[in-house]
Amino acid sequence: MQSLLTIQGPETALFWFLAPLAVLAAIGMLLVKKAVHSALLLAWVMITLAIFYxxxxxxxxxxxxxxxxxxxxxxxxxxxxxxxxxxSSDSLTETITGLRPIAITAAVGFGGLMVSLLGHATLGREPIGLDIANQSGNVQGLAELLFSKYVWPFEVVSALLITAALGAMVLAHHQRTNPRxxxxxxxxxxxxxxxLAGAAGLPGPGVFARHNAVDVPALLPDGTPAPSSISATLKARGDVIDSSQFQLDNVDTTVVEEK
Amino acid sequence: MADQNESNTVQPHISNDVDITSVAYEKVDQPGAKSLWAQLQGFWVTFITMFKKVNTVQYPEVKEPTAERFHGRHQLNRHPDGLEKCIGCELCAWACPADAIYVEGADNTPDNQMSPGERYGKVYQINYLRCVFCGLCIEACPTRALTMTNEYELADSTRAKLIFEKDDLLGPLRAGMLPPPHPMYPGMTDTNYYNGDVKEAHPSQEIK
Amino acid sequence: MKNAQLLLDDPGWIITLKAVIVFAVCVVLTIMSVWGERRLVARMQMRVGPNRVGKFGLIQALADGVKLALKEDLIPAAADKVVFVIAPIISATTAFMAFAVMPLTGPVTFFGEKTVMQLTDIPVGVLYVLATASVGVYGIVLAGWSSGSTYPLLGGLRSSAQVISYEIAMGLSLVSVFIYSGSMSTSSIVQAQQETWWYGLVLFPSFVIYAISMVGETNRAPFDLAEAEGELVGGFHTEYSSLKFALFFLAEYVNIIAVSALATTLFLGGYHAFPGLGFTEQWLGGWFTLIWFFIKVLFFFFIFVWLRGTLPRLRYDQFMQFGWKVLIPVSLLWILVVATLRVISTTSQSRPVTFGFAGVVVLIVLGISTAFDNSKKKRDSVVHPTAAEPNFAVPSLPSEITTINVSNQGGDRG
Structure with a gap:
């Protein structure tokens, strides 16, 4: 707290402006219903953190x-x-039983790990200050540490990630049992x-020149309606017109002389 | 039609003479991708096209003449003395596949002689919203009264304006023509008119 | 770090003014480039292009912008309202942000203050551009999702998959620039190129990979699969209208200018003059470098237009295969080569070793490619087992027709 107050000027203003927003977004992330909104708020928290860095x-x-x-x-x-x-109706009910205790255990464990790590890094140590850490430049300083002192953990983590990615691929990959x-x-x-009607592709909707709407089944060469010419969506909605009136038997074909 | 329930599908005629699964077929060589150099040549095509003359015509300012026999707006022609050629026979209207022409004929009377002979077109309308400019009306016209011009600017703001009346379609009065109605050329019959014997209006035709 | 020192003593008002100028330049350049693109593509298709509004149609894009702004702003009923509004804003702002680190000029005097035309010079400037680009993807994805409609969703997914994939290739192509210049700051990379040649020549493979992936990154033809009109109506912005659509439109062109500016900075020597014309950099008190910069940026812009005028759109799977199976492995291999060459040249300083290594690499690459070619040929030449001759008549092929007796017929033909 002491060090926070000593930082003057724009940085303090920036902190007091962004920190509440970040906290609000973090809380909001847990409370909003839609998963995408949650992800968005998390992204916002990450960007605020980046600005702080x-x-x-x-x-x-x-x-x-x-x-x-x-x-x-x-x-x-x-x-x-x-x-x-x-x-939009993301399910909020638990589908896997016993997920809650596992989640709580993991959260507590992760929190404990973080606390112990931070304590290990800060307790009983004096910060050497940015000037020494960034002596040869921020990027160069990091690179030196990463590729000398921490090169082994660094490589181990990358190997772990690659193993995880490969494992996910192996688990998700579906092997064909018969040739395509x-x-x-x-x-x-x-x-x-x-x-044979299916061999040449399904017929299109509409009954020749009498009616060519999408909800009217086509007529097959023998004059019967072809239900396969109607989209499944229309069928499911019940929007298909009764085609019996268009059948050849019922169509009035007598020619009326115009006077 | 007897069994409608199952006749939705046409049953294939399965012949066992030939097993089509065992028919030999050759693999056709697909052209495949062109070489990189051939693909790069496409860039040269577009690049060099930039320096070529453009095809665009700056239309409202520049009007290129149409082809000589372009089918444009119709015109109702006149005989050389000014009488109308149209005899109101409606053959053009009957020939029209788009039903765009409406004609009403009427009798010529001695004090209202619009065309040589017995009849003239009293009402003559062409609906340019329907007209497809096929020219069948021109072919149908027995007196060569109806022809087509090269005029193509036929756009307007209302539907009514695009129904052209007889006044809009009639050709202009040229030198030697008198505005009808006026009597026929003295001593000439409608056959003489048809044969082109009348060259210009006679002074006696003019109605004072 | 010369630029950084020059920038350090800038008073606040100059920084503000620069920000405004960078913004204005982006907007004006967008308007002009929309016009320029339409004119150029038109010429490639033997048309004239916009030539009605203003002299040579110069303010056509401005007129279009006004038209867009005056249109009705529709929000679909199924849309997620908040996200629907935020998406175009994210898209447009991130596009502009990338320009903050571009060094537009060398040292100049700006209102009595010795400075450079660059908003800020951070040591990780190039990474910053990548970061803004990756946030910009959110605009596209969220636009697609929040529209509450199928085509925008598909377009948004396609577009983001494409941008992420090509960002990897782009990032990898930048690595060799970092290795060679020893810096990630845009201004230092420009300076480093002054000491050797332009990296576009030295690191030619990187340049080619960057040039390809920048087209993929900006969703432009021939990689404009996200807005493939024949398949997806308009892609992620199908449901957008009025100013929100205008923002996406703006973002697309600002992005083009931004990646072109980055290409200029990293591979074509930034604001410096062409080799041999170095004296021009002193003209107009150093401001002439701005002209050099924009000449190079417009060159890249012309390439964008040229591509659009020449190439048809790729199929999506081919496009992804090209990104993941060609661009990324090739850039990885190239980084390996560059890093090794760099180590050799900085430690042993002996040319024979360097050239020897280069020769070995070339041989290995050639060997692998010929082996690959052979295997491909073998796969193609697999002959399908042919069954017995069919017992019905088949029309004979032209090559099989050997004798045609025509002498007895056709005597009357003359």
Whole structure:
């Protein structure tokens, strides 16, 4: 708290302007109903954090936070959300039993880990100050640490991530058990299996010149209506017109002389 | 028609003479992708086109003449003495595939002689919202009264304005023509008119 | 860090003024480039293009903008209202933000203050551009999602997948520039190019990869799959109208200018003159460098237009394959080569070793590519087993017709 108050000028103003927004967004993330809104608020929190990093002279970290987390990780989240749950009625009920205690345990465990890490890094240590850390430039200083002292953990983490990605691919990959039919085989099958009408593609809707609306079934060469010419959506809605009036038997074909 | 329930599909005629699954077929070589150089040549095409003369005509300011036999607005022609050629026979209206022409004929009387002979077109309308400019009316016209001009600027703001009346369609009065109604050329019959014997109006035709 | 020092003592009002100028330049350039693009594409198609509004049609884009602004602003009933409004704002603002780190001129005197025309010079400037671009994707994705309609959703997903994929290739192509210049700051990279040649020549493969991926990144033809009219109506902005649509329109063109400016900065020597014309940089008190900068940016813009006028749109799977299976592996390989060359040249300083390594790499690449080619040929030449001759008549092919007896017929033909 002491150090916060000593920072003067624009940085303080920036902090007191953005920090409440970030906290609000973080709380909102938990409370909003739609998953996409939640993801958006999380992205906003990440961007605010990045601004704080930049304000504290950790330029590289701030920018990378945006590129990696906001730009890539959150975007993938959004991607999945949109692909899977476009429906606005996202289910809020628990589908897997016992998820709540697991989640609470994980959260507490993660929090404890963070606290212990931060304590390990700060308690009983004197900060050496930015000037020494950034002596040869912020990026160069980070690079030196990453590629010398922390190169082993760095590589281990990357190996872990690659393993995870490969594992996800292996789990999600669907192996074909039979060879994919070629176009020729598909064509042969169409002609060999029952209906010639299907072989040439389904008929379009509309009854020749008498009625060409999409909700009127087409007539087959023998004069019967073809239900397959109507879109399944229209059928499901019950929007198909009774086609019996268009059948050849019922059509009045007598010619009336005009006087 | 007997069994309508199952006749939605046409049953294939399955012939066992030929097993089509075992018919030999050759793989056709697809042209495939062009070489990189051939693809780059496309860039040269668009680049060099930039320096070519453009095809655009600055239309309202520059009006290029149409083809000589372009089908444009119709014109009702006159005989050289000013009488109308149209005899109100309605053949053009009957020939019209788009039903765009409306004609009402009427009898010529000695004090209201609009065309040589017995009849003239009293009402003559062409609806340019329907007209397809096929020219069948021109072919149908027995007196060469109806021809087409090269005029193509036929746009307007209301539907009514695009129904052209007889006044809009009649050709202009040229030198030697007298505005009808006026009597026929002295001593000439409608056959003489048809044969082109009348070259210009006679002074006696003029109604004072 | 010369630019950074020059920028450091700028008073606040100059920084504000610069921000306004950068904004104004972007907007004016957008308007002019819309006009320029339409004129150029028209010429490539033997047309004239807009030539009615103003002299040579110069204010056509402005007139279009006014028209857009005066149109009715529709929000679909199924749309998520808040996100629907935020999306175009994100798109447009992030597009402008990228320009903050572009060094537009060398040292100049600006209202009595010695400075450079660059809003800020941060040590990770190029990464900052990538960051703004990656936030800009949100605009597209959210627009697609919030419209509450199928085509925009598909367009938004396509577009974001495309931008993310090509951003990887783009980022990788930048790595070799970082390695060579030893910096991620735009102004230092420009300076570093003054000491060697332009990186467009030195790092030619990187330049090509960047040039390709910048087209993919901006959703422009031939990579404009997100707004493939034949498939997706208008893509992510199908449901947008009025000013919100205008913002997307603006963002697209500002993005083009921004990636062109980055290409200029990283590969074509930024604001510096062409080699041999260095004396021009002193003209107009240094302001002539601004003209050099925009000549190069407009060159890239012309390439964009040229591509649009020449190439048809790619199929989506081919486009993704090209990105992931060609561009990314090639850039990774190239980074390997550049890094090795760099280490060799900075440590041993011996040319034979450098050239020897380069030769080995070339041989390996050639070997791999020929092996790949052979395997491809083998796969193509698989002959399908032919069954017995069919027992019905088939029309013979032209090559099979050997004898045609025509002498007895056609005597009357002359």
């Amino acid at each position: 930049i304000a504290q002279d950790a330029l590289f970290l701030g920018i990378v936070q945006v590129v990696v987390y906001t730009g890539a990780v959150m975007m993938l989240f959004l991607f999945i959300l949109m692909l899977v749950g476009v429906d 039919p070629t176009q020729r085989e598909q064509a042969v099958n169409r002609f060999r299996s029952g209906s």
